[in-house]
Amino acid sequence: MPTNKPKAANQPTAENGPTAGKKRTAAKNQTATKKPQVTASPERRRELLAAAAEVFAAQGYNATTVRKIADAAGMLAGSLYYHFDSKESMLDEILSDFLTELWEGYDTVLAAGLGPRETIEALVTESFREIDRHRAAVAIYQKESRTLAPQPRFHYLSDSQQKFEKAWLGTLERGVAAKVFRADLDVRLTYRFVRDTVWVAASWYRPGGQHSPEEIARQYLSMVLDGIALRT
Amino acid sequence: MPTNKPKAANQPTAENGPTAGKKRTAAKNQTATKKPQVTASPERRRELLAAAAEVFAAQGYNATTVRKIADAAGMLAGSLYYHFDSKESMLDEILSDFLTELWEGYDTVLAAGLGPRETIEALVTESFREIDRHRAAVAIYQKESRTLAPQPRFHYLSDSQQKFEKAWLGTLERGVAAKVFRADLDVRLTYRFVRDTVWVAASWYRPGGQHSPEEIARQYLSMVLDGIALRT
DNA sequence: ATGCTTCCCTAACAAGTGTTTGGTAGGTTA
DNA sequence: TAACCTACCAAACACTTGTTAGGGAAGCAT
Numbered sequence: 001m002p003t004n005k006p007k008a009a010n011q012p013t014a015e016n017g018p019t020a021g022k023k024r025t026a027a028k029n030q031t032a033t034k035k036p037q038v039t040a041s042p043e044r045r046r047e048l049l050a051a052a053a054e055v056f057a058a059q060g061y062n063a064t065t066v067r068k069i070a071d072a073a074g075m076l077a078g079s080l081y082y083h084f085d086s087k088e089s090m091l092d093e094i095l096s097d098f099l100t101e102l103w104e105g106y107d108t109v110l111a112a113g114l115g116p117r118e119t120i121e122a123l124v125t126e127s128f129r130e131i132d133r134h135r136a137a138v139a140i141y142q143k144e145s146r147t148l149a150p151q152p153r154f155h156y157l158s159d160s161q162q163k164f165e166k167a168w169l170g171t172l173e174r175g176v177a178a179k180v181f182r183a184d185l186d187v188r189l190t191y192r193f194v195r196d197t198v199w200v201a202a203s204w205y206r207p208g209g210q211h212s213p214e215e216i217a218r219q220y221l222s223m224v225l226d227g228i229a230l231r232t
Numbered sequence: 233m234p235t236n237k238p239k240a241a242n243q244p245t246a247e248n249g250p251t252a253g254k255k256r257t258a259a260k261n262q263t264a265t266k267k268p269q270v271t272a273s274p275e276r277r278r279e280l281l282a283a284a285a286e287v288f289a290a291q292g293y294n295a296t297t298v299r300k301i302a303d304a305a306g307m308l309a310g311s312l313y314y315h316f317d318s319k320e321s322m323l324d325e326i327l328s329d330f331l332t333e334l335w336e337g338y339d340t341v342l343a344a345g346l347g348p349r350e351t352i353e354a355l356v357t358e359s360f361r362e363i364d365r366h367r368a369a370v371a372i373y374q375k376e377s378r379t380l381a382p383q384p385r386f387h388y389l390s391d392s393q394q395k396f397e398k399a400w401l402g403t404l405e406r407g408v409a410a411k412v413f414r415a416d417l418d419v420r421l422t423y424r425f426v427r428d429t430v431w432v433a434a435s436w437y438r439p440g441g442q443h444s445p446e447e448i449a450r451q452y453l454s455m456v457l458d459g460i461a462l463r464t
Numbered sequence: 465a466t467g468c469t470t471c472c473c474t475a476a477c478a479a480g481t482g483t484t485t486g487g488t489a490g491g492t493t494a
Numbered sequence: 495t496a497a498c499c500t501a502c503c504a505a506a507c508a509c510t511t512g513t514t515a516g517g518g519a520a521g522c523a524t
Contacts, residue, residue, distance in 0.1 A: 065480080065481070065482080066481085066482060066483085067480090067481090067482095077482080077483085078483075078484075078485090081482090081483065081484075085483095086482075086483080087482065087483090088482095
């Protein structure tokens with residue numbers, strides 16, 4: 001499954017033509033297990049991934065060279081390949097680790113059988129907690145997910161987005177039906193607004209700031225649920 | 233779009249000179265008019281910039297090669313340099329053009345002497361109109377502004393952000409003082425939420441969709457001002 | 465015809481890209 | 495002691511990147 005990578009840089013340029021490849025891959029491909037190092041300590045691995053995530057989040061994935069990552073980790077570029085088999089697989093691991101943890105939290109909330117309003121409140125709070133814990137990963141997800149999702153390797157991003165939409169949209173609709181939320185608002189539009197605002201917070205949130213995730217969630221929910229206008 | 237065929241080439245570069253030194257002409261200073269082509273028709277220039285903006289928005293600035301831009305424009309990479317003197321200057325022109333137009337609209341609104349709530353409404357509506365007209369530029373701005381702003385060349389991005397914050401925050405505070413907005417919400421947090429949600433819309437908005445900019449603004453304002461919860 | 469201008473192409477260059485190969489210091493085990 | 499494994503470095507390789515020279519076809523003015 002993770003074996004053959006299209007070597008050079010992708011590209012949908014219709015015809016790769018006869019002039020394309022220069023016989024680069026020197027018939028090395030036979031032993032299936034391409035995994036380079038499984039023996040490595042998982043701790044060092046996580047350290048390196050954390051370093052990489054910071055750089056990815058700060059500079060963007062494409063603008064980040066493996067040499068910058070290695071620099072941040074205090075080693076040389078080539079040495080990274082003892083731990084990971086490509087730059088892309090680092091990104092992959094960062095994102096899938098994050099999403100796995102995220103959905104653990106979400107699924108717990110969704111299985112709790114709360115009412116619509118309480119579900120929204122719990123989801124938002126949980127989201128800000130995830131931002132607190134995976135700031136870098138969330139920022140990367142925000143910036144790159146749209147470009148990555150079409151790639152087969154990152155198909156789980158699309159899956160996640162669909163699950164995401166289903167959970168939020170479903171809750172909103174349930175709330176409208178239960179006369180907990182207003183019926184005159186476009187549910188899909190509302191969903192987009194809510195979703196975006198929550199996650200964009202990763203771009204300005206700094207852990208250890210003056211607002212805890214719970215406080216931010218409280219303020220945000222107050223705004224979205226009750227509005228900022230003063231009732232008269 | 234006529235796909236360019238001339239992708240053969242790729243010659244073996246006679247000697248990969250170990251004489252690496254040879255610093256390229258940095259020429260970073262833009263002290264005076266160093267424009268390479270002023271003679272070019274401004275119309276073609278805008279066409280090319282529009283094409284570039286689309287690719288930048290879709291793939292990200294760093295992930296976009298000048299060859300992709302040229303492809304989208306139906307020409308070859310080198311030909312772009314007849315119109316622009318660098319890839320960066322294309323980005324520069326796209327962003328500064330957008331911001332110039334944006335502030336024309338904003339300044340008009342701010343000078344109208346409206347009340348706090350009406351000012352917010354007008355700003356939001358104006359923002360969605362700008363998204364409608366400069367979707368690509370807004371998307372680029374969203375993705376890259378944080379990385380670009382520190383660079384001297386893009387210092388106007390920081391300026392704009394400060395003006396932006398001043399206008400929005402000022403209006404919100406004015407509204408709180410006038411008892412038009414709630415006093416128990418953190419104004420700075422509210423500002424961030426509102427700002428982000430408005431602009432992130434550029435990532436999903438498609439002109440010609442089922443919602444006009446004005447309709448989106450209306451829905452959004454309804455949510456932020458009055459909340460989505462049903463009043464009982 | 466000539467020259468000039470506009471706009472693009474061909475072909476290259478040098479620096480930078482992700483990745484591979486071979487080596488090796490230091491620890492652990494036999 | 496030797497063999498072995500882990501985690502890294504040094505140096506390259508194959509390709510892509512932004513950018514530049516030189517040239518040439520088409521149009522216009524002289």
